[in-house]
Amino acid sequence: MKLLKDILYKARIEEVVGSTNVAIENIVFDSREAVEFSVFVAVRGTQVDGHDFIDKAIENGSIAVVCEQLPSEPIENITYVRVKDSAEALAYMASNFYDHPSKKLKLVAVTGTNGKTSVVTLLHQLFTDLGKKSGLLSTVVNKIGTKEIEASLTTPDTVQINQLLQQMVDEGCEYAFMEASSHAIVQHRTTGLDFDVAVFTNISRDHLDYHGSFNNYIAAKKMLFDNLPQHAHALINNDDRHAEVMVQNTKAKVETFALKSLANFKAKILENQLTGLQLILDEKELFTKLVGRFNAYNLLAVYGTGMVLGVDQLELMTAISSLNPVDGRFQHIQSPNGVTGIVDYAHTPDALENVLSTIQGIRGGNESVIVVVGCGGDRDAGKRPEMAQIAAKYGDRVLLTSDNPRTEDPDAIIEDMKKGLDPVGLKKALTITSREEAIKTACALSQPGDIILIAGKGHETYQEVNGVRHHFDDLEVLNEQFNELK
Ligand SMILES: CC(=O)N[C@H]1[C@@H](OP(=O)(O)OP(=O)(O)OC[C@H]2O[C@@H](n3ccc(=O)[nH]c3=O)[C@H](O)[C@@H]2O)O[C@H](CO)[C@@H](O)[C@@H]1O[C@H](C)C(=O)N[C@@H](C)C(=O)N[C@H](CCC(=O)O)C(=O)O
Ligand SMILES: Nc1ncnc2c1ncn2[C@@H]1O[C@H](COP(=O)(O)OP(=O)(O)OP(=O)(O)O)[C@@H](O)[C@H]1O
Ligand SMILES: N[C@H](CCC[C@H](N)C(=O)O)C(=O)O
Ligand SMILES: [Mg+2]
Numbered sequence: 001m002k003l004l005k006d007i008l009y010k011a012r013i014e015e016v017v018g019s020t021n022v023a024i025e026n027i028v029f030d031s032r033e034a035v036e037f038s039v040f041v042a043v044r045g046t047q048v049d050g051h052d053f054i055d056k057a058i059e060n061g062s063i064a065v066v067c068e069q070l071p072s073e074p075i076e077n078i079t080y081v082r083v084k085d086s087a088e089a090l091a092y093m094a095s096n097f098y099d100h101p102s103k104k105l106k107l108v109a110v111t112g113t114n115g116k117t118s119v120v121t122l123l124h125q126l127f128t129d130l131g132k133k134s135g136l137l138s139t140v141v142n143k144i145g146t147k148e149i150e151a152s153l154t155t156p157d158t159v160q161i162n163q164l165l166q167q168m169v170d171e172g173c174e175y176a177f178m179e180a181s182s183h184a185i186v187q188h189r190t191t192g193l194d195f196d197v198a199v200f201t202n203i204s205r206d207h208l209d210y211h212g213s214f215n216n217y218i219a220a221k222k223m224l225f226d227n228l229p230q231h232a233h234a235l236i237n238n239d240d241r242h243a244e245v246m247v248q249n250t251k252a253k254v255e256t257f258a259l260k261s262l263a264n265f266k267a268k269i270l271e272n273q274l275t276g277l278q279l280i281l282d283e284k285e286l287f288t289k290l291v292g293r294f295n296a297y298n299l300l301a302v303y304g305t306g307m308v309l310g311v312d313q314l315e316l317m318t319a320i321s322s323l324n325p326v327d328g329r330f331q332h333i334q335s336p337n338g339v340t341g342i343v344d345y346a347h348t349p350d351a352l353e354n355v356l357s358t359i360q361g362i363r364g365g366n367e368s369v370i371v372v373v374g375c376g377g378d379r380d381a382g383k384r385p386e387m388a389q390i391a392a393k394y395g396d397r398v399l400l401t402s403d404n405p406r407t408e409d410p411d412a413i414i415e416d417m418k419k420g421l422d423p424v425g426l427k428k429a430l431t432i433t434s435r436e437e438a439i440k441t442a443c444a445l446s447q448p449g450d451i452i453l454i455a456g457k458g459h460e461t462y463q464e465v466n467g468v469r470h471h472f473d474d475l476e477v478l479n480e481q482f483n484e485l486k
Contacts, residue, residue, distance in 0.1 A: 001025050004039060004064050004079060007096040010192065011081070011089035017070065018079035022063060027097055027159055029090055036061035041090040044068070046210075050086070066093070091191035094162040101165035102194040105135070105173055108305055109180040109190065111221050112201025112237070114351045116154070116179040118298045119199060121326045123177040123305055129319050130311065135168035137161065137178035140327065140459050144168050155184030161193070175309075182207060182220040190224065197308055198224055199235045199301050200246045204350035209380045218242055228252035233308040237297060238263045255308055257300040259293070265304040269296050274332060274340065274362050282313070286321045291330045292358035294351075299323075328458025330355065331475060335482035338448035343474045345458025347376065347403070349386040352455055356394035359451055367449040370442045371395035374435065374456055375417060377408030384413060385420025392425030395453075397445060400431050401438035403456045404464040435463065436477055443481035454478060 005020035007027070026038035031053035034040050040057035042050035042065065054065050055075075064079040068086050083089040095102065110119045117139045124136040124143060136143040139154040144167055155178065156164065168176055180190050180198070203221060211217040222245060225234050230251045236243045238256040247254045256263040271278035276289045277296055281303060288299060299320060306316040325331065332342045342359070346352040352373070359369055371391040375384045391398045400417050402410040410433050421429055432438040435457075442452045454474045462469035 002097055004081075007039075007093045008066075008081065008089075009096050010092040011066070012084040013081055014084060015070070015082040016079070017074055017081075018064075018077070020064075020079060020081065022079055024064065024097075027090070027093055028057065028062065029157070029159070031057035031060060031062075034058075034060035034062045036063075038062045039064040039066060039093070041065075041086050041093065042067040043087050043090060066090070085188070087188040088191055091158040091188045094159045095192040098162040098166045100194065101162060101169045102176075102192075104169045105165065106175045106196045106309060107165070107193060108175070108177045108197040108199065108309075109193070109195050109224060110177070110199040110201065110301070111180040111182070111185070111224050112199070113204045113206050113348055114346075114354070115201035115294065115298050115301070116181070117345075118295070118326050118329050119201060119301045119305075120177040120179055122298060122302045122323055125323055126302060126306065126316075126319050127175050127177075129322070130315065132175055133171070133173045135164065135173045135176035137164060137176070139179060144171050145173060147171075153184075154179045154181040155189050158189045158191070161189060180224050182217055183210060185223050186211075186220045191227065195228055195232050197233045197235055197305050198228055198252070199305060200225070200237055200240070200243065201297065201301060202237055202240045202350070203242050204348060205380070205383055205386070206348045207380055208382055209378075218245060222246050222248070225250040225252065235301065235304045235308060237301070239297075255304060257297075257304045259296060259300070265300055265307065267296055267300050267303075269293060272358065272361055281317065281320070284317055286317055288321055288323060290323065290325055291332075291362075292354065293361075294354040294358070295330070328460070328475075330358070331458075333475070333479065333482065335443075335446075335485040337485050339443070339446045339482070339485060340451045341443075341478045341482060342451065342453045343458060343478065344453065344455050345460075346455045347457075349383050349390055352387050352390045355453065355455065356390060359453060360394055363451055364449070367451060368396040368447065369394060370397045370399065370446060370450060370452045372399045372401060372435075372438050372442050372452065372454045373417075374401045374403035374410075374438075375413055376403045376456070377406035377410070377413055379406075381416055384416040385418075387420070388417035388429070389420035389422075389425065391455075392421055392428050395428060397442075398425070398429045399438045399442055400429055401435045402433055402463070403435075404460075404462075405466075406464050407466055435472065435474075439474065439477045440481055443478070443485060446485070452478070
């Protein structure tokens with residue numbers, strides 16, 4: 001329980017109607033979740049306007065309302081607080097309500113188009129191996145120590161973030177590693193958090209449906225660095241074209257990592273094979289089970305974070321060399337007859353290019369590469385033709401199929417993808433709407449030695465069609481098929 005006036009610190013108040021000297025037991029921003037003695041924060045969303053649900057929240061028990069516009073007929077005995085930006089106010093209120101758990105741990109955020117889940121998962125694994133109890137907020141799963149809590153978004157809402165960080169503190173975690181998606185940053189889900197390190201992995205086309213333009217998307221990611229406190233470290237991939245702009249206005253201490261450019265933390269790839277990477281990292285040689293040039297970047301991000309957080313270098317290198325790959329990221333299995341199957345979460349053009357160029361680098365001369373790929377519905381449609389084009393650039397056969405169609409017609413999504421194919425690409429392509437059938441066909445077409453890449457869904461264990469999630473697991477289907485390939 002807290003007094004409303006105490007949780008409004010930093011909320012940029014413009015007007016108050018009623019008393020802020022009231023006890024609050026909960027903060028909610030969805031009227032359907034309002035309970036007795038809660039404060040309801042009305043947020044303008046992408047679908048509806050939370051201001052339209054103020055009365056509903058009060059009906060459900062809210063005793064105070066934080067909003068950008070006061071209702072024309074305020075209800076007696078209810079406190080109304082008008083603020084400049086209610087999503088921002090919500091974030092500060094959540095931090096205040098939970099007593100700033102982000103200040104009580106070493107908090108690391110990772111942002112970028114690709115590699116967020118990989119880097120935070122590896123960091124969580126690494127710090128756990130080093131004997132440090134840690135928390136994790138990721139696309140795949142949230143964790144308090146090793147206890148798993150289901151994740152529904154890449155970055156949870158701001159109330160949930162603070163609740164989870166609070167639980168981490170209560171359960172003795174010293175560190176927390178979280179993904180910061182661009183949606184989360186612009187929606188103020190991460191505002192008010194006291195980050196110690198923020199990592200920038202890379203930026204390339206994605207989410208243009210939401211942000212409107214690539215420049216807005218860059219600006220969204222940059223906001224994370226603009227708002228870092230002075231004591232924080234901004235750890236930046238200096239090989240990315242947009243590295244400089246990210247930290248243009250940051251107060252944090254900037255540190256860099258790179259394979260090519262000058263940087264504080266450097267690595268060189270000696271060998272890149274299906275069994276792993278042989279690297280020189282800060283002049284020391286090490287082997288890791290992680291595959292692909294993109295993972296060298298992820299390891300550099302992990303190494304740099306460990307270094308700026310003060311981990312002993314030798315201890316850090318030893319722990320890095322025993323890290324295990326992340327589920328659904330270049331996860332590979334072998335069929336009894338020698339076909340390699342790779343399941344990877346590449347769902348952006350850049351990720352697909354990286355994964356396929358890695359495969360290109362490790363394949364022999366005679367084998368075929370078969371790509372099974374689809375694109376998600378209700379997401380950036382502009383990436384569809386680009387992804388098909390990349391699949392055809394590297395693949396000998398391309399099976400265009402469904403990802404998560406969501407509310408779109410799967411065949412229409414595939415048609416969008418096909419627009420990226422030239423006549424050569426079209427010749428390589430087969431359209432099989434059912435993802436299960438597409439994987440089966442890829443296996444049936446394969447010869448010993450061939451490589452099958454199944455891209456887009458990685459760790460996901462469902463396929464979302466019209467709001468319903470049906471069980472579907474690329475690796476499971478692949479395994480079943482491989483068992484039949486004798
Ligand atoms: C597009 C987007 O990001 N939407 C997020 C946003 O919802 P919204 O703005 O659409 O909300 P809305 O439905 O318009 O409602 C506006 C307000 O009215 C409230 N409301 C609504 C109905 C009602 O009856 N009563 C009521 O009070 C809502 O609670 C909300 O506060 O704020 C919600 C609360 O935090 C999120 O759950 C929701 O995520 C949706 C489910 C989503 O799919 N988000 C995806 C796109 C997303 O965030 N993805 C990124 C990762 C992307 C990546 O991989 O890089 C992520 O971080 O997961
Ligand atoms: N550093 C990297 N650079 C480019 N591509 C990467 C990198 N790391 C991983 N990838 C590719 O991107 C895919 C997604 O990786 P990951 O899940 O780590 O990214 P993410 O940023 O968390 O994605 P999301 O925004 O969907 O949560 C991987 O399956 C791989 O194909
Ligand atoms: N977090 C990403 C996941 C995309 C995964 C892919 N399988 C798809 O459904 O497009 C998004 O919401 O855009
Ligand atoms: Mg992720």
